[in-house]
Amino acid sequence: MIRYIFRRLAAGVVLLLVVTMVVFAIFFLVPRLAGIDSDGLAARYIGKSPSPEAIAAVKERLNLDEPITVQYWEFVSGLVMGQEYDSGTDIIHCDAPCFGYSFKTNTEVWPQLLERLPVTGSLAIGAAVIWLVAGVSIGVLSALRRGSLLDRAAMMTALAGVSLPIFFTGLVSLALLSYYWPIFPPGGSYTDFTENPLAWAHGLVLPWVTLAFLYAAMYARLTRAGMLDTMGEDFIRTARAKGLPERTVVTKHGLRAALTPIITIFGLDFGLMLGGAVLTESTFSLPGLGKFAVDAIRGSDLPVVLGVTMFTAVFVVIANLVVDVLYAWVDPRVRVGA
Amino acid sequence: MTDPVVSVSDLRITFPTLEGRITAVNGISFDVPAGGAVGIVGESGSGKSATSLALMGLHRGTNAEVTGDITVVGKNLATATDGQVRNMRGNDIAMVFQDPMSSLHPQYTIGNQLIEAYKVHRPEASSADARKRAVESLDRVGIPNAAKRINSYPHEFSGGMRQRALIAMGLMCDPTVLLADEITTALDVTVQAQILDLLDDLRSDLGMSLILVSHDLAVVAGSVDEVLVMQNGDIVERGDVRRVLSSPEHPYTKSLLAAVPRVDVSRAQRRAQVRAERTQSAPRGLSAQAKKALKAKAARQAAAVEDESAQQRTGATAKPEKSAESAEQPLLSVRNARMRFKVRGGLLGRASDFYAVDDVSFDLHQGETLGIVGESGSGKSTLSRMITRLLTPTSGQIVFEGRDITRLPEYKLRPLRRDIQMIFQNPYSSLNPRVTIGDSIGAGLRVQGESNTKEIQRKVQELLERVGLEASHYNRFPHAFSGGQRQRIAIARALILRPKLVICDEPVSALDVSTQDQVLRLLDELQDDFDLTYIFVAHDLAVVRQVSDRVAVMRKGEVVELNDSDTVYEAPQHDYTRELLAAAPVLDPVEAKKHRAQRAELRRQSTAA
Numbered sequence: 042m043i044r045y046i047f048r049r050l051a052a053g054v055v056l057l058l059v060v061t062m063v064v065f066a067i068f069f070l071v072p073r074l075a076g077i078d079s080d081g082l083a084a085r086y087i088g089k090s091p092s093p094e095a096i097a098a099v100k101e102r103l104n105l106d107e108p109i110t111v112q113y114w115e116f117v118s119g120l121v122m123g124q125e126y127d128s129g130t131d132i133i134h135c136d137a138p139c140f141g142y143s144f145k146t147n148t149e150v151w152p153q154l155l156e157r158l159p160v161t162g163s164l165a166i167g168a169a170v171i172w173l174v175a176g177v178s179i180g181v182l183s184a185l186r187r188g189s190l191l192d193r194a195a196m197m198t199a200l201a202g203v204s205l206p207i208f209f210t211g212l213v214s215l216a217l218l219s220y221y222w223p224i225f226p227p228g229g230s231y232t233d234f235t236e237n238p239l240a241w242a243h244g245l246v247l248p249w250v251t252l253a254f255l256y257a258a259m260y261a262r263l264t265r266a267g268m269l270d271t272m273g274e275d276f277i278r279t280a281r282a283k284g285l286p287e288r289t290v291v292t293k294h295g296l297r298a299a300l301t302p303i304i305t306i307f308g309l310d311f312g313l314m315l316g317g318a319v320l321t322e323s324t325f326s327l328p329g330l331g332k333f334a335v336d337a338i339r340g341s342d343l344p345v346v347l348g349v350t351m352f353t354a355v356f357v358v359i360a361n362l363v364v365d366v367l368y369a370w371v372d373p374r375v376r377v378g379a
Numbered sequence: 380m381t382d383p384v385v386s387v388s389d390l391r392i393t394f395p396t397l398e399g400r401i402t403a404v405n406g407i408s409f410d411v412p413a414g415g416a417v418g419i420v421g422e423s424g425s426g427k428s429a430t431s432l433a434l435m436g437l438h439r440g441t442n443a444e445v446t447g448d449i450t451v452v453g454k455n456l457a458t459a460t461d462g463q464v465r466n467m468r469g470n471d472i473a474m475v476f477q478d479p480m481s482s483l484h485p486q487y488t489i490g491n492q493l494i495e496a497y498k499v500h501r502p503e504a505s506s507a508d509a510r511k512r513a514v515e516s517l518d519r520v521g522i523p524n525a526a527k528r529i530n531s532y533p534h535e536f537s538g539g540m541r542q543r544a545l546i547a548m549g550l551m552c553d554p555t556v557l558l559a560d561e562i563t564t565a566l567d568v569t570v571q572a573q574i575l576d577l578l579d580d581l582r583s584d585l586g587m588s589l590i591l592v593s594h595d596l597a598v599v600a601g602s603v604d605e606v607l608v609m610q611n612g613d614i615v616e617r618g619d620v621r622r623v624l625s626s627p628e629h630p631y632t633k634s635l636l637a638a639v640p641r642v643d644v645s646r647a648q649r650r651a652q653v654r655a656e657r658t659q660s661a662p663r664g665l666s667a668q669a670k671k672a673l674k675a676k677a678a679r680q681a682a683a684v685e686d687e688s689a690q691q692r693t694g695a696t697a698k699p700e701k702s703a704e705s706a707e708q709p710l711l712s713v714r715n716a717r718m719r720f721k722v723r724g725g726l727l728g729r730a731s732d733f734y735a736v737d738d739v740s741f742d743l744h745q746g747e748t749l750g751i752v753g754e755s756g757s758g759k760s761t762l763s764r765m766i767t768r769l770l771t772p773t774s775g776q777i778v779f780e781g782r783d784i785t786r787l788p789e790y791k792l793r794p795l796r797r798d799i800q801m802i803f804q805n806p807y808s809s810l811n812p813r814v815t816i817g818d819s820i821g822a823g824l825r826v827q828g829e830s831n832t833k834e835i836q837r838k839v840q841e842l843l844e845r846v847g848l849e850a851s852h853y854n855r856f857p858h859a860f861s862g863g864q865r866q867r868i869a870i871a872r873a874l875i876l877r878p879k880l881v882i883c884d885e886p887v888s889a890l891d892v893s894t895q896d897q898v899l900r901l902l903d904e905l906q907d908d909f910d911l912t913y914i915f916v917a918h919d920l921a922v923v924r925q926v927s928d929r930v931a932v933m934r935k936g937e938v939v940e941l942n943d944s945d946t947v948y949e950a951p952q953h954d955y956t957r958e959l960l961a962a963a964p965v966l967d968p969v970e971a972k973k974h975r976a977q978r979a980e981l982r983r984q985s986t987a988a
Contacts, residue, residue, distance in 0.1 A: 274481060275476060275478060275481040275482040276481060276482055276483055276484040276485070278437065278476065278482070279476060279482045279483065279484075279545075279548075280484070281435075281437060281468070282435055282437065282468055282469065282473070282474045282476070283468060283469040283495065283496040283499060283548070284465045284466060284467070284468035284469040284470060284496075284499050284500060285465070285495070285499050286465060286499075287440075289499075294484055297484075297486055298484070298485070298486060301486070371486065372485070372486055373485070373486060373532040373534070374485055374486075374532070374534050
């Protein structure tokens with residue numbers, strides 16, 4: 042087991058390195074291959090109608106005239122050890138881990154990422170709890186009462202949930218439950234958990250439910266299919282033949298096996314979401330990572346876009362790692378192939 | 380006389396289907412006396428499994444409709460509440476299922492699953508007690524080092540050990556009746572014998588009643604007192620096992636018995652019989668001349684059989700039919716073939732070598748059948764894959780018609796694929812469900828360059844008729860066929876290219892006995908008609924004997940014995956061959972008891988040594 046975790050960890054580190062390469066290539070290599078020279082590239086990091094001096098300074102700071110390998114080295118070492126953007130006349134420090142520096146707002150990206158993480162984290166965790174509980178239990182009930190009214194109603198709702206986009210369900214819920222009946226605060230209101238937990242939860246109910254609705258629908262369908270397969274397995278018959286009560290058969294024997302593949306998908310979904318639930322955050326104007334990224338894209342603030350991309354990738358890789366370890370713990374057969 | 384522990388009267392089970400209700404069990408009645416053993420025998424679809432599930436009340440909550448009375452240890456299942464039925468399961472009557480791999484939960488340890496079975500009926504028992512009980516139970520069924528293996532997961536057990544673990548689970552609560560459903564079907568013969576011996580021991584030691592459900596008459600022969608033969612939901616014959624097996628009354632029982640491959644019937648005898656029957660029944664499409672030739676062949680064969688008995692089976696009699704040709708160049712010759720696989724394991728994941736086939740050599744002549752027997756993991760399938768060059772041997776040579784094909788590149792192999800064909804074991808998974816059987820069979824022709832669709836269809840339809848199907852089946856999909864029919868399709872697919880050598884990898888092991896017999900006959904006939912050479916790979920000793928001129932016995936990648944088939948069966952030279960033969964189930968209950976005693980003796984010797 043320990044060896045297995047160790048191997049996964051090593052694989053995770055390699056994967057992260059590959060991610061930095063890909064992200065770097067997208068932002069620095071691809072434009073170059075597309076025929077944009079270093080002047081053009083540098084101009085993208087400054088506001089409109091840049092002066093030649095400003096371009097020269099950015100080129101110098103980002104080493105855009107150096108070979109691509111040197112640039113990549115600066116980029117990666119900056120992530121680990123911090124970086125200094127030297128324009129020749131002045132030096133901008135960016136502390137480790139340096140996720141980039143916005144020349145437009147003259148701020149480091151990393152502290153801003155950290156600042157927005159709790160918002161996205163709150164949203165993701167709350168929604169995940171709701172969608173897991175709702176999705177899995179509805180899926181199990183549907184599978185056990187296959188073909189019943191409950192099953193059909195649940196699957197119809199799930200179909201709707203999968204099909205309706207978040208900006209639709211989100212806006213409808215805001216219109217109804219915030220403006221028409223002012224039960225919940227309007228969009229854009231976020232109170233930090235440490236400040237007032239109740240206000241925190243109250244403000245997040247609508248985004249949670251909206252986001253969870255989509256995922257709960259997917260998970261209900263997945264769970265239902267998994268449970269239907271599992272309940273037809275021979276070991277379920279064995280469990281019944283032992284004289285176990287049906288509840289034990291379903292939960293201990295059926296659900297355990299059916300949940301295993303769901304763990305994998307959950308890990309990936311959750312990891313991705315920590316990098317920003319773009320649609321939900323935009324719809325509810327929550328100051329999270331997703332909104333941060335959208336604003337940066339709108340303002341062509343490339344270092345921020347790059348930083349958020351890297352940050353999200355890191356979360357996905359970590360989530361993957363956690364899933365792998367969890368999987369081995371849940372399903373002993375996985376450890377054999379370790 | 381005490382009351383029977385299980386009493387079934389007028390049991391009827393129906394299942395709803397799209398075509399209306401199907402009757403699986405049609406009003407059967409039987410009793411199982413305390414301490415007695417009853418065998419339920421029947422082929423697939425006979426209703427034996429539906430019956431055993433009904434005894435456990437496992438049809439509850441399904442679409443099946445069960446009527447009639449079932450009384451298990453004084454409880455009437457028809458009137459019992461769900462709670463009472465649950466209470467009975469595992470406690471009064473325990474069921475051991477077929478296919479131990481899928482019947483154990485893969486994510487819980489063996490111990491966990493055993494303890495669960497105990498605690499559900501003994502909620503007052505402490506965890507330590509339950510654990511102790513589980514260790515005892517595993518120990519009782521012969522799992523070595525039970526106290527440690529209790530923490531293993533099912534995938535860490537071998538097939539035989541899993542089956543034992545399932546039996547141990549059944550024993551946890553000291554049930555009055557043990558219901559064993561096809562529990563040896565997935566196992567090797569030696570393991571099968573061990574498991575049946577174990578059941579017999581348990582019965583005498585614990586005084587349990589046993590219900591043994593199987594498709595195989597030979598499996599029940601040595602283990603039960605009374606046998607019920609089921610066909611299409613009815614019990615067609617019942618009685619004392621010795622009486623039923625020695626003088627069956629119902630025609631179905633008779634045909635079933637006749638179909639069981641017998642380890643004591645030689646290839647020559649069977650061939651003579653098949654040919655004789657064939658000339659008598661005058662099959663379609665066979666010219667008078669061919670019939671005459673067959674008759675002559677059969678007569679020669681019969682004479683040979685007589686010769687043989689006159690020579691009192693000295694072992695060197697049943698030579699391959701074409702022994703005159705053995706001086707010529709062999710069709711196939713395998714020389715020192717080895718196949719190495721890298722197995723990862725150990726602390727640092729270092730690969731170690733594992734020889735699946737280790738230094739195997741033999742020659743095979745035109746028209747001959749070589750049987751390869753061995754248990755799972757013996758390397759018999761790997762060997763056949765090497766001969767077809769689906770695998771490239773690590774070392775050694777495969778020579779086909781004088782040509783070394785060991786390292787031929789794929790494009791040079793293609794013409795050769797025409798000459799060497801394979802028939803696989805599972806007729807369900809080896810046919811693509813989305814391709815019509817006509818296309819499946821014709822694909823070989825297409826690959827070999829035939830592009831005239833009409834011509835392909837004509838050839839395929841001709842062959843379909845030859846293997847006992849109809850030309851009109853050409854456009855059907857595999858799901859429309861039964862297991863036996865599918866195996867005929869697989870045979871047609873192998874023969875469409877008129878190969879010289881056909882490798883049959885367990886071609887009948889997934890089939891019912893009567894279907895098995897028909898397919899074996901077909902293979903025999905085709906060998907005569909197309910002058911085929913067979914390599915026949917199987918784990919069933921009796922089947923191999925009936926089709927093979929010579930037999931190779933494999934164990935752990937090596938051929939431990941290779942001789943003509945009568946010698947291997949009548950005068951085995953190697954200990955392992957003797958062990959296999961002693962484990963083979965026999966139809967005669969008296970003989971079966973004798974074999975059991977022999978095995979017990981062998982075990983005593985090996986533990987003493």
